[in-house]
Amino acid sequence: MSLLGLANLTKSFGGLMAVNEVSFDVEDGSIVGLIGPNGAGKTTVFNLITGNYRSDRGMVRFEGKDITNWITHRIVKLGIARTFQTIRLFQNLSVLENVLAGCHCRMGSGSLAAMLRTPGERREEKAALARALDELAFVGLAGQEMQLAKNLSYGSQRLLEIARALSSEPRLVILDEPAGGMNGQETEALIGTIRQIQQRGITVLLIEHDMSLVMKACEKIVVLEYGTKIAEGPPEAIQGDPKVIEAYLGMED
Amino acid sequence: MKYKMYIYGVIFTVLAVAPYFLNPYWVDVLNNVGLYAILGLSLNLIVGHAGIFNLGHAAFFAVGAYTAAILNTLCGIPVLWLLPVCAITAGLFAGIISRPIIHLRGDYLCIVTIGVGEILRIALTNDIFGLTGGPNGIFGISRPAVFGYVIRKPHDFYYLIGTFLTVTIFLFHRLENSRFGRAVNYLREDETAAEGSGIDTSHYKLAVFVLGAAWAGMAGDIFAAKMTIIAPESFNFWESVVMFAIVILGGSGSIPGVLLGSVLFVGLPEVFRDFANARMLIFGAAMVVMMIVRTEGLLPQRPRSYALPETQKAGGSP
Numbered sequence: 001m002s003l004l005g006l007a008n009l010t011k012s013f014g015g016l017m018a019v020n021e022v023s024f025d026v027e028d029g030s031i032v033g034l035i036g037p038n039g040a041g042k043t044t045v046f047n048l049i050t051g052n053y054r055s056d057r058g059m060v061r062f063e064g065k066d067i068t069n070w071i072t073h074r075i076v077k078l079g080i081a082r083t084f085q086t087i088r089l090f091q092n093l094s095v096l097e098n099v100l101a102g103c104h105c106r107m108g109s110g111s112l113a114a115m116l117r118t119p120g121e122r123r124e125e126k127a128a129l130a131r132a133l134d135e136l137a138f139v140g141l142a143g144q145e146m147q148l149a150k151n152l153s154y155g156s157q158r159l160l161e162i163a164r165a166l167s168s169e170p171r172l173v174i175l176d177e178p179a180g181g182m183n184g185q186e187t188e189a190l191i192g193t194i195r196q197i198q199q200r201g202i203t204v205l206l207i208e209h210d211m212s213l214v215m216k217a218c219e220k221i222v223v224l225e226y227g228t229k230i231a232e233g234p235p236e237a238i239q240g241d242p243k244v245i246e247a248y249l250g251m252e253d
Numbered sequence: 254m255k256y257k258m259y260i261y262g263v264i265f266t267v268l269a270v271a272p273y274f275l276n277p278y279w280v281d282v283l284n285n286v287g288l289y290a291i292l293g294l295s296l297n298l299i300v301g302h303a304g305i306f307n308l309g310h311a312a313f314f315a316v317g318a319y320t321a322a323i324l325n326t327l328c329g330i331p332v333l334w335l336l337p338v339c340a341i342t343a344g345l346f347a348g349i350i351s352r353p354i355i356h357l358r359g360d361y362l363c364i365v366t367i368g369v370g371e372i373l374r375i376a377l378t379n380d381i382f383g384l385t386g387g388p389n390g391i392f393g394i395s396r397p398a399v400f401g402y403v404i405r406k407p408h409d410f411y412y413l414i415g416t417f418l419t420v421t422i423f424l425f426h427r428l429e430n431s432r433f434g435r436a437v438n439y440l441r442e443d444e445t446a447a448e449g450s451g452i453d454t455s456h457y458k459l460a461v462f463v464l465g466a467a468w469a470g471m472a473g474d475i476f477a478a479k480m481t482i483i484a485p486e487s488f489n490f491w492e493s494v495v496m497f498a499i500v501i502l503g504g505s506g507s508i509p510g511v512l513l514g515s516v517l518f519v520g521l522p523e524v525f526r527d528f529a530n531a532r533m534l535i536f537g538a539a540m541v542v543m544m545i546v547r548t549e550g551l552l553p554q555r556p557r558s559y560a561l562p563e564t565q566k567a568g569g570s571p
Contacts, residue, residue: 050449076451084449090442093435094556101439105451107432111464114431115424121431128432129559145561168451 002061003028003203004080004172009048009058011041018044020227021058026172026220031194031204033218035211037247041227042207043085046174050082051075062172077105081165082174085207087157089164091150095141098149098160099132102167135163139193154181159193166197173197175206179213191217215239223247268415272408280407282523287414288476290515291421293499294508295468298425300497301505301554302434303461304441305355306363309370310496313466315377315488316343317473322391322483323384332478333397336471343470344463351462355455370493377485390484397478410479417475421468422508429508430557437461438506495519502543504550513551 004026011019019041026032034042047053049060051072060068067075081102090098107128109121136142139159144152149160158178165173178194179187187210194217197204208214214221214235221238223231225247231238238244272280296310317339324330324338354365380387397404397413404413428434436457439447448454477483499518504510525532543551 052445052449072448073451073453076449081451082449084446088443088446088449090439090446092442093438096559096561097435097438097557100435101447101450101452104432104436104439109432111428111431111433111460114428114433117427125432129561133561145559146556148556164450 001028002026003063004049004205005059005061006045006049007059007061009045009060010056011044011048011053012056017227019048019055022224022227022229023058024222024229024232026203026205028171029198029201029203030219031198031206031217033214033221034205034207034224035209035214035221036224036230040224042224043176044227045224046082046176046207049075049174050080073105076168076170079169079171080174081168081170081172083158083161083165083176083178085176085180087154087161089149089157089160091148093149094145095136095147095149095152095160096129096132096145099135099163099167100128102135102164103128103131105168132163132167135167136160138166138196139163140189155183155186158182159190162193162197166202170202172203172205175204175208177207177209179208179210187213272411277407279523280411282520284407284410284414284479286515286519287411287418288472288479289495289499289519290512291414291418291472291475292469292496293503293511293515294421294425295465295472296496297465297500297506297508297511298428298437298461298468299465300500301507301511302429302441303437303458304359305458305462306359307366307462307465308363308490308493308497309366309368309373310465310469311488311490311492312366312370312373313343313347313469314473314476314492315373315485316346316466317470318477318483318488319377319385319391319473320470321474321477322394325394325477326391327384329395331398332395332474333399336474339470339474340467341470343473344467347466348459348463351459355458355462367490367493370488370490374485374488374490377488385485388485390482390487392482394477394481394483396481404478414475414479417471422512426508429506433457433460435557498540502540502550504552504554506554507550507552510550510552510554517551 002025007023009019009022022045034045036042044053048055051070054069059066062078062080067078090101107124109124113121133145136145139162141156141159141163149157152160158181162175162178179190182190191213194204218235221233221235222229223238223244230243230247231241271283292310292314296307299305299307320339320342321332321335324335325332350369354362357365377385378388385391404410436452439450439452440454440457444454495518499514500511502517503512503514522532522536525535528535
């Protein structure tokens with residue numbers, strides 16, 4: 001069953017066609033990779049799915065619901081969480097509070113409940129704290145709860161972004177270059193984490209330049225070049241696709 | 254952590270008995286410090302916690318004060334009963350004006366809030382709707398009464414303002430350490446990331462703005478009751494600047510910081526009255542030095558503490 005479906009999604013910035021008539025499906029429970037040379041429009045596709053940009057044309061469907069151009073926080077609440085290519089953590093807040101941000105949309109207490117500290121509010125806070133600690137343990141950041149986010153290593157910051165996304169209890173998590181800035185060993189561990197995310201029943205859509213990660217982790221790969229989809233299929237088929245090879249290697253001197 | 258509670262306890266006790274040892278002049282200075290502390294704390298929600306630069310906070314203070322003055326003098330409603338009414342009018346005013354401007358970025362929003370403050374002050378000066386009494390303002394606001402006891406002397410007001418301030422600190426402390434408090438901090442740190450984490454950023458911006466304004470409105474009610482006469486000049490741009498500076502200098506997002514800021518800003522100039530004009534010079538120089546050497550304020554916001562399980566606590570803190 002298709003969890004996320006893109007149909008003829010189009011976005012241009014001025015005269016530049018960033019995303020041109022892109023369509024593909026993400027099956028429920030799968031790991032899908034979105035690859036392409038720099039500037040192919042991968043991140044723009046992500047920003048269109050998560051409502052950071054408004055699309056010019058086309059449709060985004062999630063669980064059969066048309067979510068095109070919904071406002072971002074509603075999309076998160078519906079079950080799509082994301083990480084950012086350029087790390088966007090709350091740098092001056094603790095690691096734990098960064099993860100609690102993800103829990104926010106599953107909580108309901110407002111300012112009045114906070115000032116009165118109602119029993120419901122206390123229960124909710126306790127549950128959120130437990131959940132946040134679980135997610136930190138899941139990505140391997142247990143024991144660093146009270147550090148400030150900015151004091152973490154680059155690789156750990158990427159993991160923290162994943163933990164924050166997961167704590168919003170998503171059905172689909174979108175990872176924008178999760179291995180960016182990681183060394184080989186960290187990338188290996190990340191592949192394990194991504195598979196574990198899948199085992200939890202969460203669908204994964206990711207952008208990645210590290211081909212070993214993409215080929216190892218993804219079940220399906222979508223290739224973009226100049227904003228247009230040029231190929232789609234399982235890793236083996238993509239590796240042998242002449243159009244993909246041309247896109248990546250064609251400009252070789 | 255423990256010694257801190259003792260320090261706060263001692264300060265609280267000293268302040269509770271202070272009026273018995275001070276003359277009315279100094280009690281009145283402390284009253285002003287208290288009022289500015291309440292205003293500072295309300296602005297701290299907006300500026301310190303949410304990172305929304307608001308340089309027009311005196312406008313909401315004014316709306317509260319004028320609401321109290323008009324309803325008290327025209328309808329004879331006791332001023333303390335008007336506290337919730339003042340909160341509502343100031344909050345409503347903030348909601349209406351912030352709706353179209355709240356999406357503006359830091360510096361732009363800042364300029365707009367200055368404009369709003371000035372527009373309101375000029376409107377009040379021009380006797381808008383024939384209710385505000387023009388440049389002379391409104392006089393004859395009745396004294397507040399608690400269970401029949403009329404609050405008249407500075408000493409009486411000291412306890413009224415002190416109670417209000419204590420309640421404010423108590424409630425705002427809880428608010429800071431909650432889902433709401435965290436949400437506005439996420440907003441300040443990175444709006445895009447906050448929205449991407451599932452936080453309704455425009456809702457929280459509006460909510461924190463209205464809440465801060467409503468609190469300033471209540472402070473306005475107390476102010477009107479204390480002065481018995483209010484005029485537009487009490488709510489000029491300088492007042493907004495003082496409130497803003499109290500927050501920034503004391504420590505954005507920090508309750509102890511804002512309290513210290515109001516003592517320094519409102520109390521200290523009285524102590525140095527002997528130096529006459531030089532005091533403002535010293536004051537300005539101190540501010541410049543502060544902003545260079547301690548940009549986050551005198552008592553910066555501290556990370557919230559959470560009840561972590563023992564195992565995590567052990568290896569947790571850096």
